[in-house]
Amino acid sequence: MKTQDNSAKGGSIPQIAGSTSGRKEKKYYEVWADTVNTLYFLRTICFILVLVVFGLLILLKQSVNKLPLVVKVSKIGETQVVSDWSRLSGISPPEILYFTQTFIELFCGWDYYQYDENFRKAFKMMTPDCQKKLDNYLQTNKIVDQIRQAQYRTKITLARVDITKDSKDAVWVKVKGTKTQTSYLNPEYKKNIFFETELVLKKVKRTKEIPWGLLVDYYNETIFKEE
Numbered sequence: 001m002k003t004q005d006n007s008a009k010g011g012s013i014p015q016i017a018g019s020t021s022g023r024k025e026k027k028y029y030e031v032w033a034d035t036v037n038t039l040y041f042l043r044t045i046c047f048i049l050v051l052v053v054f055g056l057l058i059l060l061k062q063s064v065n066k067l068p069l070v071v072k073v074s075k076i077g078e079t080q081v082v083s084d085w086s087r088l089s090g091i092s093p094p095e096i097l098y099f100t101q102t103f104i105e106l107f108c109g110w111d112y113y114q115y116d117e118n119f120r121k122a123f124k125m126m127t128p129d130c131q132k133k134l135d136n137y138l139q140t141n142k143i144v145d146q147i148r149q150a151q152y153r154t155k156i157t158l159a160r161v162d163i164t165k166d167s168k169d170a171v172w173v174k175v176k177g178t179k180t181q182t183s184y185l186n187p188e189y190k191k192n193i194f195f196e197t198e199l200v201l202k203k204v205k206r207t208k209e210i211p212w213g214l215l216v217d218y219y220n221e222t223i224f225k226e227e
Contacts, residue, residue: 091171091203091213095214096163096166096171096201096214099201099214100175100199100201101161103125103216104175105156106118106119106121106122107122107219108154108195108197108221110143110147110152110153111147111153112148112153112184115144125212125216126215127215127216127217130217130219150189151184154181155179155180156177157179157180158175159176159177159178161173161175162174169203170200171203171214172198172200173199173200174197176196176197177194177195178194178195179195180192180193181193191226191227193223193225193226194223195221195223195224197222198218198219200216200218201217202215202216
C-alpha cells in the first residue's frame with residue numbers, strides 16, 4: 001500500500017486556525033477600577049475647592065466695603081449707639097489736634113529742600129475748593145519764589161490749639177504759634193513770626209486716601225508780630 005506524499009507533489013501545508021504567525025501582536029493596557037475611582041474622587045475634590053475659593057473671593061470683596069462694627073463707650077463705661085461712625089464718632093479730639101498740627105507744619109513749615117513734597121502732602125489734606133484758594137494764595141504772594149531765593153528753613157512751634165466748635169459736619173479750630181525762620185544760604189538770618197490761624201475742618205468718610213476723616217475747608221492766617 002502506497003502512501004501519498006503531498007509535499008512531493010508540491011502541495012502546501014495548510015495553516016492551523018488560531019496561529020499567531022502572520023499577524024501583528026496587539027497592544028493593550030489595563031485599567032483598574034480602584035484607580036478610576038480615585039481619579040474621579042480627586043477631580044470632584046478639585047472642583048469643590050475651586051468653588052470654595054471663588055466664594056471666599058466674593059465674600060472678601062463684600063467685607064472690604066463694609067463698615068466696621070463700632071461701640072462707643074462713655075467716660076463712665078456706658079455704651080452708646082454710633083449711627084454715623086465714618087463722619088462723627090470716629091473722629092476724636094486727639095485726632096483733630098494731630099491732623100491740625102500736621103497740616104500746619106506741612107503748609108507753613110517752609111523748607112528749601114522739602115517744600116515741594118510738603119506742599120503736595122498738605123494739598124491732599126484739603127477740599128477741592130480750599131486747594132484752589134490756597135494755590136492762588138501761593139501764586140499771588142510768590143511764596144515758592146521766596147523759598148527758592150532765600151533758601152528758607154522754618155520751624156513751627158504751636159503754643160495753643162483749640163477746638164472752638166464741633167458739629168456733625170465740621171470742626172472749627174484756632175491755632176496760635178510761632179514760625180522761626182532761618183536760611184540755608186545766610187546762617188545769620190533769623191526771624192520769629194507770631195501768627196494765629198483759623199481753620200474749618202470738614203468731616204468726610206474715611207478712605208485709604210483720607211484715613212483721618214478730615215479735610216481743610218477754610219484757612220485764614222493772621223500775622224501779629226515779626227522780630
